[in-house]
Amino acid sequence: xxxxxxxxxxxxxxxxxxxxxxxxxxxxxxxxxxxxxxxxxxxxxxxxxxxxxxxxxxxxxxxxxxxxxxxxxxxxxxxxxxxxxxxxxxxxxxxxxxxxxxxxxxxxxxxxxxxxxxxxxxxxxxxxxxxxxxxxxxxxxxxxxxxxxxxxxxxxxxxxxxxxxxxxxxxxxxxxxxxxxxxxxxxxxxxxxxxxxxxxxxxxxxxxxxxxxxxxxxxxxxxxxxxx
Amino acid sequence: xxxxxxxxxxxxxxxxxxxxxxxxxxxxxxxxxxxxxxxxxxxxxxxxxxxxxxxxxxxxxxxxxxxxxxxxxxxxxxxxxxxxxxxxxxxxxxxxxxxxxxxxxxxxxxxxxxxxxxxxxxxxxxxxxxxxxxxxxxxxxxxxxxxxxxxxxxxxxxxxxxxxxxxxxxxxxxxxxxxxxxxxxxxxxxxxxxxxxxxxxxxxxxxxxxxxxxxxxxxxxxxxxxxxxxxxxxxxxxxxxxxxxxxxxxxxxxxxxxxxxxxxxxxxxxxxxxxxxxxxxxxxxxxxxxxxxxx
Ligand SMILES: Nc1ncnc2c1ncn2[C@@H]1O[C@H](COP(=O)(O)OP(=O)(O)OP(=O)(O)O)[C@@H](O)[C@H]1O
Ligand SMILES: [Mg+2]
Numbered sequence: 001x002x003x004x005x006x007x008x009x010x011x012x013x014x015x016x017x018x019x020x021x022x023x024x025x026x027x028x029x030x031x032x033x034x035x036x037x038x039x040x041x042x043x044x045x046x047x048x049x050x051x052x053x054x055x056x057x058x059x060x061x062x063x064x065x066x067x068x069x070x071x072x073x074x075x076x077x078x079x080x081x082x083x084x085x086x087x088x089x090x091x092x093x094x095x096x097x098x099x100x101x102x103x104x105x106x107x108x109x110x111x112x113x114x115x116x117x118x119x120x121x122x123x124x125x126x127x128x129x130x131x132x133x134x135x136x137x138x139x140x141x142x143x144x145x146x147x148x149x150x151x152x153x154x155x156x157x158x159x160x161x162x163x164x165x166x167x168x169x170x171x172x173x174x175x176x177x178x179x180x181x182x183x184x185x186x187x188x189x190x191x192x193x194x195x196x197x198x199x200x201x202x203x204x205x206x207x208x209x210x211x212x213x214x215x216x217x218x219x220x221x222x223x224x225x226x227x228x
Numbered sequence: 229x230x231x232x233x234x235x236x237x238x239x240x241x242x243x244x245x246x247x248x249x250x251x252x253x254x255x256x257x258x259x260x261x262x263x264x265x266x267x268x269x270x271x272x273x274x275x276x277x278x279x280x281x282x283x284x285x286x287x288x289x290x291x292x293x294x295x296x297x298x299x300x301x302x303x304x305x306x307x308x309x310x311x312x313x314x315x316x317x318x319x320x321x322x323x324x325x326x327x328x329x330x331x332x333x334x335x336x337x338x339x340x341x342x343x344x345x346x347x348x349x350x351x352x353x354x355x356x357x358x359x360x361x362x363x364x365x366x367x368x369x370x371x372x373x374x375x376x377x378x379x380x381x382x383x384x385x386x387x388x389x390x391x392x393x394x395x396x397x398x399x400x401x402x403x404x405x406x407x408x409x410x411x412x413x414x415x416x417x418x419x420x421x422x423x424x425x426x427x428x429x430x431x432x433x434x435x436x437x438x439x440x441x442x443x444x445x446x447x448x449x450x451x452x453x454x455x456x457x458x459x460x461x462x463x464x465x466x467x468x469x470x471x472x473x474x475x476x477x478x479x480x481x482x483x484x485x486x487x488x489x490x491x492x493x494x495x496x497x498x499x500x501x502x503x504x505x506x507x508x509x510x511x512x513x514x515x516x517x518x519x520x521x522x523x
Contacts (some may be wrong), residue, residue: 004369012335026393034355049436051436072440075435075439075440075441075443076438077438078435078436078437078438079437079438088399089270089429089432089433091429091430091433102434102437103438105232105236106434106437106439106443107438108229108230108232108233109229109232110232111232111235137333150437154437154438198234
């Protein structure tokens with residue numbers, strides 16, 4: 001599903017965030033991306049939605065080049081990749097339902113279908129009863145649930161998360177992890193950048209470790225170990 | 229699917245407008261002012277043209293043929309006159325007909341023929357019309373070259389006055405329209421920009437969930453269209469009322485002005501004002517969202 005071929009990213013100011021990264025992630029995998037702060041995790045995840053373009057190398061999603069993609073094709077790529085941010089990125093003036101419906105309006109669904117799908121996903125992420133709440137009325141964990149719901153409501157084959165539990169306590173993190181795990185069980189590929197030692201060690205999924213922009217470890221059922 | 233989109237765009241377009249109602253109102257007013265000035269100028273110049281056309285049809289050059297020239301030669305002259313630049317049409321008035329016309333003008337109170345002692349002092353003359361007021365002068369110059377023409381009489385002052393009048397009206401109007409229009413577009417741009425800025429995060433998230441550029445831009449476009457439409461309608465209303473009142477005043481108070489209600493033309497002008505408003509609104513919002521056309 002995801003293929004990186006010798007991907008290098010050098011920012012305009014000269015910072016090299018990724019250096020010669022090659023890897024493949026298969027359909028249905030659950031991958032933790034770990035590494036010290038500044039290792040290049042965010043750069044990696046944002047490349048998957050073409051928010052950041054590599055300076056060298058090739059990225060294929062389902063065999064299609066993300067790099068050579070035309071600008072007008074980008075929205076359609078993004079509909080196939082759900083993205084969850086550390087800071088949720090919810091719209092404060094819209095209710096929980098509206099925040100989730102947002103992603104379906106963009107695709108052009110009718111009101112009935114939107115309502116049906118939104119209600120289903122609200123149940124999945126455990127937000128029943130909060131449909132009419134505004135983000136500021138929710139806890140961090142609940143807000144992250146909304147963000148996840150928005151990311152998956154469109155049934156994307158790939159779900160990418162950049163430190164989704166970075167601001168949450170361990171208990172809440174576990175709840176969020178359960179949601180990701182469930183979605184992954186249903187066939188969605190999950191790529192998650194995280195600092196969350198506890199979760200990585202608990203779930204025992206594939207772990208890719210970055211250090212100064214290079215892959216230093218790629219292990220099936222790996223742990224967090226000593227990430228520096 | 230298209231209907232779903234349309235619903236959202238119109239919903240959001242109105243929402244945007246409402247959230248920014250203060251500045252949106254200001255741009256509606258600015259646009260209405262600009263379009264009203266435009267409307268008044270157009271109507272004024274149109275009416276001016278109507279007057280000019282009327283006067284023009286009365287602008288005649290009277291070219292008097294020298295008495296020594298024979299009738300035959302005098303008639304021959306028409307061939308030369310017809311070839312002159314700016315010539316439109318002519319009429320030959322023989323001295324016999326001339327005296328009859330003169331008699332008609334004096335009426336029955338005076339018998340011209342007996343007063344003049346049976347002698348007709350009038351020369352043969354041509355009544356010549358030019359294709360446009362601007363061509364009167366060159367035509368006269370040409371006529372002066374003919375040795376057979378003894379005297380030329382024409383309404384130089386009227387021509388000059390009418391011409392400079394419409395010229396200034398048109399230019400002043402254009403100048404005003406240009407200035408105010410620029411201000412209106414600018415205000416609309418600011419209005420839309422404000423909406424864009426206040427929605428920067430929303431636009432960002434929209435892009436993350438796969439919104440196309442036109443999806444992002446269309447609500448702003450509709451916001452601009454609404455401002456344009458409202459501004460246009462207000463201006464059209466004012467222009468309509470203004471036209472009615474001024475025409476009524478002019479027709480009732482200035483008897484000699486040859487002016488008539490011209491509704492087809494007025495409606496065309498009003499339509500253009502509304503259309504122009506919508507166009508400017510659209511232009512302003514496109515200019516404001518230009519940079520979002522890129523991903
Ligand atoms: N826009 C940018 N311009 C210049 N340099 C950047 C930019 N974004 C990131 N970098 C640099 O690239 C490197 C990788 O950054 P990145 O954000 O991918 O790290 P990260 O692994 O996500 O870190 P963290 O765990 O703190 O989120 C860092 O050295 C960072 O300073
Ligand atoms: Mg990061």
